[in-house]
Amino acid sequence: AQRVTQPEKLLSVFKGAPVELKCNYSYSGSPELFWYVQYSRQRLQLLLRHISRESIKGFTADLNKGETSFHLKKPFAQEEDSAMYYCALCPLYNQGGKLIFGQGTELSVKP
């Protein structure tokens, strides 16, 4: 079965500390993976996608096919990073946009 698991409901760190939000997936093929973010009182939006291999707002994520993981990392957290983060999977050659989301991790960055 296709599944995305985010084991942490809440992650609390201090400003300047490193952050890692965990994401594991279950899928037999080669999926496309995404991180979406929802800041307080804002709509859910794309943060980054693995296929782009980009760093957005200091965040990076590496796809590890051996461990079926796509953890989101940032070396130095900022207070404005506090938000809800969702990992999502899009099976290749599936009809566009039908993403499977994880349960979400709330990141709280304290001053």
Place this chain on the structure above:
Amino acid sequence: DVKVTQSSRYLVKRTGEKVFLECVQDMDHENMFWYRQDPGLGLRLIYFSYDVKMKEKGDIPEGYSVSREKKERFSLILESASTNQTSMYLCASTLSGTGDPGNTGELFFGEGSRLTVL
């Protein structure tokens, strides 16, 4: 910028009432989706549509129906609201791309409709 607009931000309804949630997108996207967002459960797909008058069930379609009469509009209908349908409902849209490696899969979301059923 892509704009996905959900007509109602907050609704309070009574058990048994019929509820309509409207969603409109202005970027000529073929694909539209309704998700339900609950704490600890993430986003769960209710229904989706890849074309006008076309609909497919998602993971939790029970108790819901949808309508897509025009390309830009996708409506979610609760025929008889129940308390367990109290939730945040998110509409999203994206370009089509069945089997297209160029389809990045990015979804554009509305601001959400928070429904409370008493």
